[in-house]
Amino acid sequence: MATTHDQDSERLPLNAFAEKAYLDYAMYVILDRALPHVGDGLKPVQRRIVYAMSELGLSAASKPKKAARTVGDVIGKFHPHGDSACYEAMVIMAQPFTYRYPLVDGQGNWGTADDPKSFAAMRYTESRLTGYAATLLAELGQGTVDWQPNFDGTLDEPATLPARLPNVLLNGGTGIAVGMATDIPPHNLREVAAATIHLLAHPEADLDALMTHMPAPDFPTGAEIITPAAELRRLYATGNGQIKVRATYQIEAGEVVIDALPFQTSGAKVLEQIAAQMAAKKLPMVSDLRDESDHENPTRLVIVPRSNRVDTEAMMAHLFATTGLEKNVRANINVIGLDGAPQVKNLRDLLAEWLSYRTATVRRRLEYRLDQVVDRLHILEGLLTAYLNIDEVIHIIRTEDEPRDVMMARFEITDVQADAILNLRLRHLMKLEEFKIRGEQDTLDAERKKLEALLGSEKKLKKLIADEITADAETYGDERRSRLVAREQARALSEADLLPSEAVTVVLSREGWIRAAKGHDVDPEGLNYRTGDAYLAHAAGRTNQALIVLDSTGRSYSLAAHKLPSARGQGEPLTGSLNPANGARFVGVAIGDETLTCVLASTAGNGFATTLADMASRQKAGKATLSPGKNGASLAPTTTAADEAELCVVTSAGHLLCVALADLPQLAKGKGNKLIALKTGESIVAVQALARTATLIVYSGKRYKSLKSAEREAYRGARAARGQQLPRGFTSVHALGVDG
Template sequence: MESLEQNIIRTEYSDVMQKSYIDYAMSVIVSRALPDIRDGLKPVQRRTLYDMYELGIRYDRPYRKCARIVGDTMGKYHPHGDSSIYEALVVMAQEFKKGLPLVDGHGNFGSIEGDGAAAMRYTEARLQKITQETFLGDLDKNVVDFLPNFDETEKEPEVLPVRIPNFLVNGSEGIAVGMVTSAPPHNLGEVVDAVQAMIKNSKITDEELMQYIQGPDFPTGGIVVNKDDLPQIYKTGTGKIKIRGKVEVEQLKGGKERIVITEIPYTMLGANIGKFLNDVASLVETKKASDIVDISNQSSKEGIRIVLELKKNADAQNLINLLYKKTRLEDTFSVNMLAVCDGKPETMSLRNVLEHHIDFQFELATRKYRTLLNKELSKKEIQEGLIKACDVIDLIIEILRGSKSQKQVKACLINGETEGIKFKSKESEKLAAALRFTEAQATAILEMRLYKLIGLEIEALMKEHEATLKNIARYEDILNNYRSMAKVIIKELEAVKKEYGTPRRTVIENAAEAVYEEKKPVETEVVFLMDRFGYAKTVDVSVYERNREAADSENKYVLTCMNTDKICIFTDTGKQHTVKVPDVPYGKFRDKGTPIDNLCNYDSAQEKIVLVECLQRVKGAVLLFATAQGMLKQVEGSEFDVAKRTIAATKLQEGDEVVSIADMKGIEQLALQTRQGFFLRFQAEEVPYKKKGAVGVRGIRLGEEDVLEAVHYLDASCEGTAVYKEKEICLKRLRIGKRDTKGTKTRV
């Protein structure tokens, strides 16, 4: 019991949670979501590439099933589920996502339009040549540290010895805990030129670096239109890049034109192409782009081709500007060049990225050439021993013949110990005692075959020794001389650029803001129709006149208004919702229309419509508001001409709701009717004018559990009748009373 109590740690719960969360966050940041600045790879990408290398799936060998690669990677290095590994593998093979694909995929690896890759059991893959040579080429030269895998049964590289700044070339996207990385891809040739320039001149300015790296180079091409913002973005590592698709205008017969989109913004990849087409269709439906008569996606393996057919004499440039303003044809790429550096996340400027890359390259080169130097020194030692042995070969043969064991021979060759060895003469014994070969040399001599004593073989050994001495001198020069090492790194980079460099695809420029001149619609009169289910539409006045009887019987609300007007919807919750008439679908009489809930913030499940009227008539009116608790007020209609889609049209007390709203024009008297049968008739002028934010005044004194049920509006010519429990009541015969009284009880 005592030992149990000793193991209990008493601590604040919040401290434990904080520590646990920080540990989790750092694990996600470092081990999963963010790339390492040295090789520009996330752990899942690094492990997948290394596993392919270990399995021997090289660029010049047959493809292997992706399921094999994924299973092996998961079992050995990345125990986080097969879907994350396969998704990483697929992305590294997609040319439209990576400026420099690292995997050569065979089969269905998805499309630019968002189609997913086939299942891993169908697709195959192998390493790209550049990946094998530039990312994995020097792993056998002890250039990086190897760490134990998750169960300590295998070793995996801490980082891959990548020779190019992959973080810049391929970019990176990832969401960690509380942070996100988003680095755009760049042109390989430009990045290599910038690295070479910085190696040659470490004090190079940011402006001079920008002469080499013009800006991002997206696989989808497109146009970066805010060139002047790029220096600040690269200086801070954060910012927003504006990109546009590439658009051409093609001339057709008969004076017609069509807009052809041949390149899309990088952010439009995948399902966003479909969304773009839907957005264009919506612009056509709402008559904002009525000059577009047809939309077709003619994209293929050859490239993007989205065609918009135009009416004759349409303003193509104005329509292009509309697409830039209203769709994702112009979009923003948010830059946040965040990467793991020295085990912690850090936002990098362009200079920081290049400096870290160059430091990494010098570290790789140092370890590589130190390894090569040690190998050459070992070769030199053995070669010198064999050359020396050839000069005294007769003596060595005599030692071999006179010895009883290999151990005895080795002792003689290394230390000159002659005891127990039979020699032909004292002179031989004396010469043998002077021998001082190293252990490695002695082993090589014992393993040497007799054919090595042929004259040509000895000559080849001498030449090989000369080559080894030259290599040693070269490696020592590289290791001891900064310029020599820099020259080697620059030469390797130049070779990569020459073999794998591609022309720039993205245009960098400063473009003017897209200005769309919206054509003012011809103001005409239309009829707004809304049925009892809330489906609304507008039709031409002539169409309504031809179908007046059916329209009036089938629809709950029928309003004549202008096509530039707004429709005001007042509800029992005291809200006013506004709908622009151009947003209401215009068409044939038998068209179903669109639910009014989709055109404004009205919620048919939570509120009921009390009044529907066009704004022009509301502005010229004085509206009476009456609530269930008997509160009344008059409000000038101009107060309801607002820009917001939803406002509070009146203030309600707790548990109250609007019962009636009406225009007071020509109304002389009001007759209030309650649920319990009380009627109160009084002059309309007794109701004061209030602001829309006021509660109002009491119109009738209500009994317990009684509520105002209806308001009857009486003008000079109207007798007015009401029905209470199936009894018709003539309102003009009611005694005229005063507001805020109880009224008269109707006897049934």
């Protein structure tokens, strides 16, 4: 059967229809929902709420009414959307921690900074407009703005409000549209007013001149803005950027009291974050937390350090880096311009466009008033004519069938003037009324001349606008809350920084088993070892210091000293946590600060100085640090030096050489330089770094010999020298030690 089509129908491909429908929806969301207008800084729902409240007579001086009454008027007359969304928009305008200058004065539970959405239902809360809202509404009935029909065409609503101040910057706002969003931070009224007036007086002013008056945003919750000036300038130059905001704190009786939080940060959430770190034992310097916030102190979070030895600044720097005590607030100044199109605007363009809007608004206000004055003067002229000819006027009214036309012809007056005469009440025909008319004429004529002068002079018009902005800034302005402070970047404490610093002795056995004993007063050789195993090496340090393990191939590994098994047992094999190469043996350990110098030497006679930081490796397979050389050479026992020292090297032939540690090359890895001259078949058996004033102990079997500084003079020489033969009985040295 043939299909018929209506002649008026339109056939479109599905992709074209879908594209058009989506674009229409996107433009609706952008223009009628999500983005504020540059003129009054309001989204449509906010504008309708403010206008509906003014129509209900809810001024700052009136008695508040239920919020449900306002919401009902808004969605019933102007905004056909959900009541909950409308009410939430109203709540945001009433929250002093969200809006820098609230538009709604709410009574009841309107949410808290910890939970902005914890507000009561609209049937419980009451509201009215704030005094500041008058800056948006005061000129509404003075011909200042365009009007448009509401959604069903039964009422008119203002397309924008005649804002006397740049509300778009003062309260800012956020919104998510289709393909774009806006995040405008709030600013200080006095600063914005000063920058606006400066631009009004100096249209050629650049961004730097404006920023001398308005250097940064100003958040309602205070806190500190620590963003560098160059980044703030880039933000205002492009309309995009971030503002880094940091909480402020005071020290009271040894406790840290946080008295201001970053914008839109929950104090309860911050305490949860700190408590979670305490529970995970990642914040040992904190012993207690308290929330002492109340009506008089909206923000008062107390952090109690574990002792008075805690570095408060380092602790707070860590909390700034790891919790919501420091926050990046996004800025994206995207607004609907006077041309009706959305655009990200820089500060200068935004203020210039608002000044264009304000200038046009004031001009329309003056023209509207001038028209009223001229019309009234015209009527007064007719009334005066009537009073001067009152008997004849009365006669015409009593005797003529069409007195209006007769008076117009007789006195040469207009129809408007004739109607005004005919509408006079009898009691206004007194002689005294003539004097009132002449007085009103004089007053209105003076006002007319003033209005015409303002409209005819750009200079006078600018002065009027500037004076009005100044007056409003004095009435509604306040001091800056967010201080501009230069601070160093917050740094989170490392795991080692957070660990308690306890003395520990790390012990390594010949079979590669490792353990840690508390304290430094430990006899490592006297510990209990597994059958067939024995002591090999040990190192004394602290639990929060770097621990390095070395193997015979010259590879180095990192371990956490505080995680080692206790020396009460026999320890654990290093192969359980490290992956050495086949045939490699663990031969030494070193522990200390990352900058601690460590001497690595191969049995082939080469070596160099390095630091524990250079030997550190996060890999289980470690990193190649020393290249021991060929012919089966391996890493000799290592030694560390914390201060100016000399290095003593002993060979398998019993030769001892003492050289200045400074003569060794400082390397991160490699083969190093020759430490001592060796003959064929010889090797290095032990190295020891020590202070020149310390005593060197030479161990040979069960025998040992002490060499004081003066006694070592004979063994001192240049690096790579042969050294001197040790006395008889000490030609088979197996270890070196230090006394003092």
